[in-house]
Amino acid sequence: MSIHHVILGLLHQCPQSGYDLKKAISTSPFMHWSGNNNQVYTSLIHLSREGFVSASIIEGSGYPGKKIYTITPAGLEELKKWLSTTPALFEMHNQFIIQFLFAESLSTQQRYNLMDSYEEELKQALITLQELFRRELNAPNEALSKMAFRRLSFSNLINHYQTELNWIAQARQELDSIA
Amino acid sequence: MSIHHVILGLLHQCPQSGYDLKKAISTSPFMHWSGNNNQVYTSLIHLSREGFVSASIIEGSGYPGKKIYTITPAGLEELKKWLSTTPALFEMHNQFIIQFLFAESLSTQQRYNLMDSYEEELKQALITLQELFRRELNAPNEALSKMAFRRLSFSNLINHYQTELNWIAQARQELDSIA
DNA sequence: GACGCCATGTAACATGTTACATGATTTA
DNA sequence: TAAATCATGTAACATGTTACATGGCGTC
Numbered sequence A, B: 001m002s003i004h005h006v007i008l009g010l011l012h013q014c015p016q017s018g019y020d021l022k023k024a025i026s027t028s029p030f031m032h033w034s035g036n037n038n039q040v041y042t043s044l045i046h047l048s049r050e051g052f053v054s055a056s057i058i059e060g061s062g063y064p065g066k067k068i069y070t071i072t073p074a075g076l077e078e079l080k081k082w083l084s085t086t087p088a089l090f091e092m093h094n095q096f097i098i099q100f101l102f103a104e105s106l107s108t109q110q111r112y113n114l115m116d117s118y119e120e121e122l123k124q125a126l127i128t129l130q131e132l133f134r135r136e137l138n139a140p141n142e143a144l145s146k147m148a149f150r151r152l153s154f155s156n157l158i159n160h161y162q163t164e165l166n167w168i169a170q171a172r173q174e175l176d177s178i179a
Numbered sequence C: 001g002a003c004g005c006c007a008t009g010t011a012a013c014a015t016g017t018t019a020c021a022t023g024a025t026t027t028a
Numbered sequence D: 001t002a003a004a005t006c007a008t009g010t011a012a013c014a015t016g017t018t019a020c021a022t023g024g025c026g027t028c
Helices: A003-013 A018-027 A039-050 A073-083 A095-101 A108-137 A144-178 B003-013 B018-027 B039-050 B073-083 B095-101 B108-137 B144-178
Strands: A053-057 A067-071 A091-093 B053-057 B067-071 B091-093
Touching: A003 A018, A003 A039, A003 A053, A003 A067, A003 A073, A003 B095, A018 A039, A018 A067, A039 A053, A039 A073, A067 A073, A095 A108, A095 B003, A095 B144, A108 A144, A144 B095, A144 B144, B003 B018, B003 B039, B003 B053, B003 B067, B003 B073, B018 B039, B018 B067, B039 B053, B039 B073, B067 B073, B095 B108, B108 B144
Parallel strands: none
Antiparallel strands: A053 A067, A091 B091, B053 B067
């Protein structure tokens, strides 16, 4: 999965500038690209060359060189093709679990600290995510189906956060029982 | 999280060759690097220069240039430092959920197909993972604590697979109810 | 006037993937 | 004898991150 298809998907929702895309991507909990993401600009140049997006320069709108990108029919076709390809299996990128795998090198105290701080981080992130979710639900009236997709996507992520938190409780209990 | 620390962790478990590391990393369900991973070789050169690993050439063992890498005291220190750093939050890299987010562009039929094929893929992967887990449990007698870490790590991943499968059932129901 | 946000872009660097090159040993 | 596995490495390419450069607009 590349950033190109994500940009096509966002542009299909509505035409917007590189800056808007950058913000949308960096604040989305589903899309993992750096907050300071300048890749969108190079990606947009690439997509332009491919004929998947077209740019129109907006005069007299604050910034002189501001461009609004729109998805082209070829771009929409490419997006639909990608949307119906069987996705690769999810990948859980979890530094903590790898640290945990090697945790025999740590003292019991360090391991407790690691688990505690990870749990705290998770709880905080879950609150932030739920807040984002709440704001999504209160968004101006969208189509019912579109809302359903967003709501379900959020609950998917929230489920994984809760799975992780439940696991920590279970892991603590098991480790205590063999100590 | 870089591949360097993963290599240090694996070398701390036991000294091994680049090829062994490559295999360990590409077959581990926790470490996401390409199966055809040649990064290990460049990473080992890097780690050597840093003084974190040392190589000894094994003569008369099949391949002439075969090297066994061992973690150095400096490497172990670096590993321990990394192991006790607060991990970045997990990142769920899930192409499916992004496709789902943009799924209004698809027909109902295409959406069903997408969910069906993703579910099938998940079920297959879960079976493979459980098989891998079973083999881990039957591994030659390791220390009890080490086994506990491995067992818990596996159950962590398995929990996420099941969370994903449960979510699909829930999503199908909700989408059917608003159709 | 300083700060933050809007807005686009380049350059350098780090990381990750694919293809290629070489050649030994083991297994079918 | 063909294929798979062991074993190391290089080169080209793709992707992703950080820092830098530029400058307008709004607001405190």
